[in-house]
């Protein structure tokens with residue numbers, strides 16, 4: 001975040017009340033009501049979550065205990081039996097939602113498809129049977145490397161249906177990054193497509209899968225399931241690769257949802273940390289289902305006829321929780337868009353809103369800043385009057401962008417929910433409830449009911465209002481991550497050991513700096529570790545350093561995030577070269593492509609500087625801008 005953004009956030013005190021009309025119809029209608037719900041949750045968190053679990057979800061068998069908290073290990077709804085695919089699909093089929101649009105897909109170029117709940121259910125059952133036919137069993141991990149097409153959501157729900165945890169890898173990651181994640185997850189099968197559209201080009205996804213699996217690099221993978229999307233040339237490896245549409249002809253559409261244990265693993269999702277390789281964040285079934293369900297319902301304030309659109313990719317947690325699981329569990333109509341704003345179609349987002357009459361729209365500050373630059377005449381030329389509520393996620397939003405979003409997109413009538421959360425938290429943690437909490441541009445406002453957040457120092461003491469500190473969560477919540485896949489020690493170290501327990505009570509360390517103002521509103525300032533955010537995508541500086549050092553010319557590398565007006569931060573790398581190499585424009589180009597090959601285009605350094613030596617601490621650790629030396 002730039003100095004000027006921090007400066008304006010520090011001095012921001014405008015207050016925006018939801019309109020009386022909005023509040024009257026909202027799920028939570030006033031500050032008093034929010035405080036009452038929050039107070040009830042605080043008085044008895046277990047009762048609060050148990051009541052919601054009873055009223056909001058279908059359980060095959062109820063739980064013996066609501067919470068088993070042995071820090072840092074947690075279980076929610078112990079011995080409860082549940083299936084999130086059942087909650088997202090089957091239970092809606094016996095209601096008026098049966099023939100309601102579950103998924104509206106806008107593809108590139110110009111393709112579109114709508115699946116009703118009954119149709120989506122049918123496809124998920126077939127897909128689940130295809131997985132079974134290929135030998136996938138409960139507990140087997142399935143890699144998903146897909147474009148933004150309905151089959152991505154279908155694949156996730158099919159895995160959930162049979163209890164095979166999925167690990168979705170963003171289609172923008174390279175073959176190398178995909179391979180590392182499949183190896184770490186010990187994936188048994190990979191679901192992909194021949195290709196996918198990214199802006200105006202085709203990404204050869206299947207070819208990348210071939211590269212990742214070449215020469216037995218991922219011995220655990222037995223089969224690859226390929227969806228036909230772009231119909232470009234690629235090869236199927238006999239015995240390993242199968243077209244989805246071929247299998248579809250042979251499988252039944254009958255596949256009852258498996259009653260799973262509440263704590264059975266639902267998915268692994270890899271995310272960057274400050275050290276080492278990306279970590280596999282593990283989420284389980286019951287708690288995650290409840291948490292994404294309730295947050296979607298209250299924060300996006302969904303009405304039965306709403307069209308809801310979250311612009312994220314399913315490769316990120318936002319796509320998991322707020323394109324697929326949260327909205328479908330609520331029986332909502334969720335939009336999935338394969339495209340992205342680009343030079344040849346700057347107004348595509350607004351066209352989607354106009355075409356489908358989107359009521360609730362959820363996107364990232366980095367996208368909003370790009371739209372500001374394109375000019376307001378582009379959205380102004382579309383009918384955006386269907387919008388009722390707006391949301392943002394992924395990074396702090398600068399007040400200027402907030403004001404623009406409010407005026408130009410929201411027509412000064414739509415509340416904005418600035419939602420703070422993380423891959424690790426499973427769902428939204430700090431956010432306005434739009435009918436209840438007045439907003440301040442740049443603040444995520446107050447914690448969701450049942451979430452107890454504080455700004456503390458490194459001893460775990462609360463800091464006074466308006467003083468900076470570390471954001472911590474003081475009580476477990478149903479959507480929290482359960483562990484780092486295969487590395488419980490890293491889980492403990494990263495999240496539970498930075499702050500000492502307070503009277504035996506463990507605090508979750510989020511890795512963000514924050515302050516609370518005099519009204520109790522939270523202002524999240526950004527990461528306090530070596531994690532940077534480029535266009536809202538989370539990257540570890542060390543991951544990029546390792547990628548650079550794996551190039552033969554590079555001796556040492558140090559990577560920092562440089563404030564960038566559009567992307568939030570940009571990757572800047574300082575490198576020293578091996579003796580026989582010297583710096584040149586050609587080498588810069590080569591190093592940039594090398595990072596893209598190792599990680600993906602999202603990590604491409606904006607700037608690479610050569611240096612004779614890099615600053616080190618007394619103990620020989622590389623140090624760029626992190627201390628006084």
Ligand code: WT7
Pocket residue numbers: 271317318392393394395396397418419420421422423424444510511512524525526527533537538
């Ligand atoms: C990090 C988590 C969770 C969805 C997408 C990102 C930053 C997220 C906000 C916000 C300020 C935010 C934090 C957080 N962040 N939302 N509303 N205001 N910062 O998930 O990739 O796990 O990244 O994103 O720094 O720690 P993620």
